[in-house]
Amino acid sequence: MTEELGKIEKPSVASFGRQRKLYLVPLLYTGPDAPTEYLERFERYWREVEEQITNQESKIGRVTRIYHESVALGGEEGLTIMERLSPSSHRIAGEKCRHGAVLEITEEAELANECMDWERCLLMGFISRKATTTVSEFFREASQRRYEFIAQRIDETLPDNGIGVLFIREGHSVQFPADITVFLVAPPSLDGIHRWLRERPTTAEQGSADEDAAEKDSTEQDSAEKDAEDSQPADEPPPPADEATPDGGAVENS
Numbered sequence: 001m002t003e004e005l006g007k008i009e010k011p012s013v014a015s016f017g018r019q020r021k022l023y024l025v026p027l028l029y030t031g032p033d034a035p036t037e038y039l040e041r042f043e044r045y046w047r048e049v050e051e052q053i054t055n056q057e058s059k060i061g062r063v064t065r066i067y068h069e070s071v072a073l074g075g076e077e078g079l080t081i082m083e084r085l086s087p088s089s090h091r092i093a094g095e096k097c098r099h100g101a102v103l104e105i106t107e108e109a110e111l112a113n114e115c116m117d118w119e120r121c122l123l124m125g126f127i128s129r130k131a132t133t134t135v136s137e138f139f140r141e142a143s144q145r146r147y148e149f150i151a152q153r154i155d156e157t158l159p160d161n162g163i164g165v166l167f168i169r170e171g172h173s174v175q176f177p178a179d180i181t182v183f184l185v186a187p188p189s190l191d192g193i194h195r196w197l198r199e200r201p202t203t204a205e206q207g208s209a210d211e212d213a214a215e216k217d218s219t220e221q222d223s224a225e226k227d228a229e230d231s232q233p234a235d236e237p238p239p240p241a242d243e244a245t246p247d248g249g250a251v252e253n254s
Contacts (some may be wrong), residue, residue, distance in 0.1 A: 018161040020180045022154065023207055026190060027069060027089060027167045032243060037200075041193045046088040053092065053165065056183065063096045065104055065164035069152060071170075072107040079103055089167045096165070100125030106159045106166075108149050115142045147174045154180070 030042050038234065057063060071078045071084055078198045079097065082090040095101055118139035126132045150168075158164045176182050 003012060003101075011217055015226075017236060019159065020158050020177075021180045022158065022180050023053055023063070023163070023174065024163045024182050025053075025089070025165060025167045025184050025185045026170045026194070027086065029086060035200075037196065038072050038193070042088075045187060045189040045193060046092075048189050049185055050092050050095075052185050052187055057163075057205045061163055062099060063101045064162045065154075065158050066093045066096060066101050067104055067106040067150070067166040067168075068093065069150075070112065071103070071114065072105055073110040074105045076104050078105070081252070086167070093165070093167070104153065106150060106153060108146075111142065111146050111149060115146050116140065119184055143173065147172060150174050151176060155160060191212045 022134055028042060028045060030039060034042070053063070068078070068086075068089060071081050073081060079090065079094060082093055082103075093101075093103060118135060121135050122132075122139060126135070150166075151174050154164065154166065158180065166174075
């Protein structure tokens with residue numbers, strides 16, 4: 001069950017019993033070439049996300065678990081990766097961890113990176129329809145396994161009556177366990193960003209500039225993810241099944 005925070009009216013701890021709860025935070029990225037108009041909305045969005053989570057904590061209890069896409073390490077090592085990938089979500093996660101929350105492994109590195117590689121292939125484009133169909137199917141299958149892994153990690157590590165936060169990009173297909181109540185963190189600024197993206201100038205010149213900036217931001221994000229993976233020792237074994245984690249960008253194994 002997923003509820004939107006803005007539509008919840010003063011829930012009490014008793015109203016949820018010992019149910020597990022999860023805040024689902026749409027993960028937005030930016031880059032050095034992002035337009036000023038976007039950066040202003042981006043910064044406002046993360047301020048409102050932090051405010052909404054803090055407000056809900058005062059009603060139903062403190063966050064005890066943190067999950068973040070593209071992070072395949074837990075604890076301080078995982079926080080270091082988060083800081084490189086997304087300083088905004090890292091700021092929130094770091095504050096929660098200082099108050100007792102635990103950053104869990106969220107990704108299996110090899111699986112997450114397989115998804116990223118198939119996606120890159122699709123973005124390059126193909127001449128052959130067969131090649132497009134084949135790679136699309138590989139990407140779909142890998143993505144399904146990746147999202148199943150994330151759901152499994154949350155199910156294994158979020159305790160009874162526990163409250164978690166998952167930072168993950170919009171458009172994911174994670175199917176959460178039935179006994180977890182999911183709250184979508186959707187502050188007003190998120191709609192503002194969506195509206196800005198739809199209504200921004202569509203002239204050829206502006207469109208080309210936006211595409212170039214978006215492509216550069218995407219490349220830098222992928223590079224950061226790969227750097228996170230490459231910083232892990234090559235001979236490090238994959239995490240055991242009971243320590244697995246959800247999905248994300250470039251991932252490191254524990």
